[in-house]
Amino acid sequence: MALSEQEAREFAKTFAALVDTVGEALLGKSHVVRLALTCMFAQGHLLLEDAPGTGKTALARAIAAAVNAPHSRIQFTPDMLPSDITGVTIYDQKTGDWNFHHGPIFASIVLADEINRASPKTQSALLEVMEEAQVTVDGRTYATPQPFMVVATQNPVEQAGTYRLPEAQLDRFLMKTSIGYPPHEQFVEVLDGAAQPDRSKRLHPVVDGPTVMRMAEAAANTYTDRAVAGYIASLAEATRDSAHVRLGISIRGAIGMARCARVWAAAQGRAYVLPDDIKALAQPVWAHRIVMDPDAQFAGMTAAKVLDEAISQVVPPAQGEA
Template sequence: MTDAAPGSPAPLTAEGFARITDGILDSVSTVIDGKPEAVRSALVCLLAEGHLLIEDVPGVGKTMLARALAASVDSTVRRIQFTPDLLPGDVTGVSVFNPVEREFEFKAGAIFANIVIADEINRSSPKTQSALLEAMEERQVTVDGRTHYVPEPFFVVATQNPLEMEGTYALPEAQRDRFMMRISMGYPDERSEALMLRQRETVNPLDAIVPVASSTEVSALIAWARAVHVAPAIEDYAVALARATRDNSDLRLGASPRATLQLVRAAKVWAALDGRGYVIPDDISGLLGPVFAHRIIPTRSAGGARARNVSDTIATILDRIAASVRVPIAARQ
C-alpha cells in the first residue's frame, strides 16, 4: 500500500475502520439507549458526507442524539437554536467595517464548524432556513460576493418538530432535498425509559462522553467508505427505484437525481459498517425510506391532503415500489 499524500488522511485497514466506528456507536449509545437504528443512521450520514434531519415530537432525544454524536468526535461543534427572530447572518456570518484597517472584515457565523447542530430548524422563517442551502450542498458560503469555505468534514444535524405542532414552518422542497436522510426517534421502550430515570437523576450522561475519534480519523473513515465497490447492477437498481417514484401515479413529486446519488453513498457506508467491501441490494432497499421519504410528495388522491397520514402513505407507496422493481442477483461484479 502506498503512503498517503501530504495532508490527506492516513489509509485505514478493515480492522481500523471497525474499531473506530464501533467506538463511536458505543459512545453515542451510552446516551441514546435502545435506539441502535437511529444511532447507526446518524453515523451513516456523517461518513457518507450527507446531512441528517431528525423529525419527531419534543422530548424524545433528537437534540441529545446530535450532541452525543458531536461529543464522540474531536472536532469543532456549533449549535444553532432556530427561533422566529433568527437572521440569515447569524447562520452564515456578516461583513463588518473595521475603522482601523478601513475595510470590511468577515465575521464567520455558526455554520463554520465540522458538526453543526441546527436545533428546531422549522421554528425559523424560510428565509433563515435557506441560509443553510449553499453550505449544505457546496461546502461554502457566499457573503457580499465573497466565497468562504466551511471546514472539512462538514456535517449538519437538524432537528424539527412535526408540522402540525404550533409555531412551525414547513421546510421547502429544496431544503429537504439537501438532507441525505430523515429519521424519527420514537418513544423509548419501558426498560430504556426506566434506565434513563435512574441514570439521569443526578448526572448528565453527555458529561461522561470523551471523544473516540479525531476529525482526521473521520476523514479517513469517509475515504474508506467512499472506496466501497458498487456493481453496475446495483447502480441500475438504485436508478430503477428512483425512476419508479417519478413514474408513480400516486406521487406528484418523485425522488431527485441527488436522492439517487445519496442513496448509493449511504448504502456504501452501510456496507462498510457491516464489514463488506461491496454493496448488496438489501443495503439499497433498506435505506429507501430514510433517504427517499422526505423528498417525495403524494397526490391528494393518495392521501397527501391529510398531514397526519402523509408519512404512512409515503411508506406504503415506497413498499409497493420496492416490491415492483426487480432485485439484481449479482452484487459483487
C-alpha cells in the first residue's frame, strides 16, 4: 500500500525529532545524522571513514539511545576470530547440553570499530551477518534483533597492520560517509561540556524498536515513478560506461539508492521520490562502490567526479513525468 501524504508528514515529524535528539550528542552535524538515520530506516549499514576522535562512537550510541535499542561495540584487532563476533557454542558439563553464548553482534545498533584491523576471515563473518541478519552456528540459526544496523568505522590515517576491505565487500554497505570536525561555535560548546563528554547518556528515547520497523515498512512504500527508477538506472549505467572506471554501480547499488531515496523523500514529508533525492544521495550511497581505473586515479580522477559527470550528462525526468 502506497505511503499517504498524512503518513509522510507523520514520518517526517518523527524523523526530525530523531535528528534533533541525536544532534544533541553530535553537535553541528545534522546532515550526517540525517544520512545515518536514512540508512537505518532503509534497513542498511553505514561505513564511516574518519580520523580518530571525531564522534563515530558518539553517533552510534546516540542513535541507540534515541530509538531505545540495545547497542554494542566491537573493537576489531588482527587476532580477533569470527566467533568473537557471532558467539560460540559451549558444552555444559552439569547438564550435558550445548548452549549458545551470543556474541556482541546480537544488538540493534552495533559499532564495528576499525573494521579494517581485523583479518579478512573475521571481516567476512561480520559481513555475512549484515547480509543475512542471522547467525548459523553448529547447524542452528539465530536471528539478530530488529532493527539491526552495523555502523563500521575505518581509520584512514594509519594503515599499518590493517586489512583493506575489498571492493566487493564495500558494496555491502548501504552508505559510506565521514563526520569531520564541527564548526567553531559547536566546537567551543563541545569543550564547554567536556566534563561530561558522553552526551548520549543524557538523551531520551524518541521511538522504540517496533516503531522503527513500522516506520521503515511505511517508508519502503513511498511512491517511486517509473521515470525516476529509469533515472537511477541511467545514472548507474553512466558510471559503468565511464572511461575512468573499472567497475561501476552494481544492481545492488541501484536497489540501495531506490531504498534510500524513498526514506529521504518521506523524511521531507513527501509521499513520492524526486530526481533531486537521487542527486542528494549519490555521493554517500554510490561513491564507495565505484572502482576507479588506476591510470585515471593517478591522473587525479575520483569516484566523486565520476558521479558528478554522470549527473551532469543524464537528463532527469521533468516534474510532470516523475
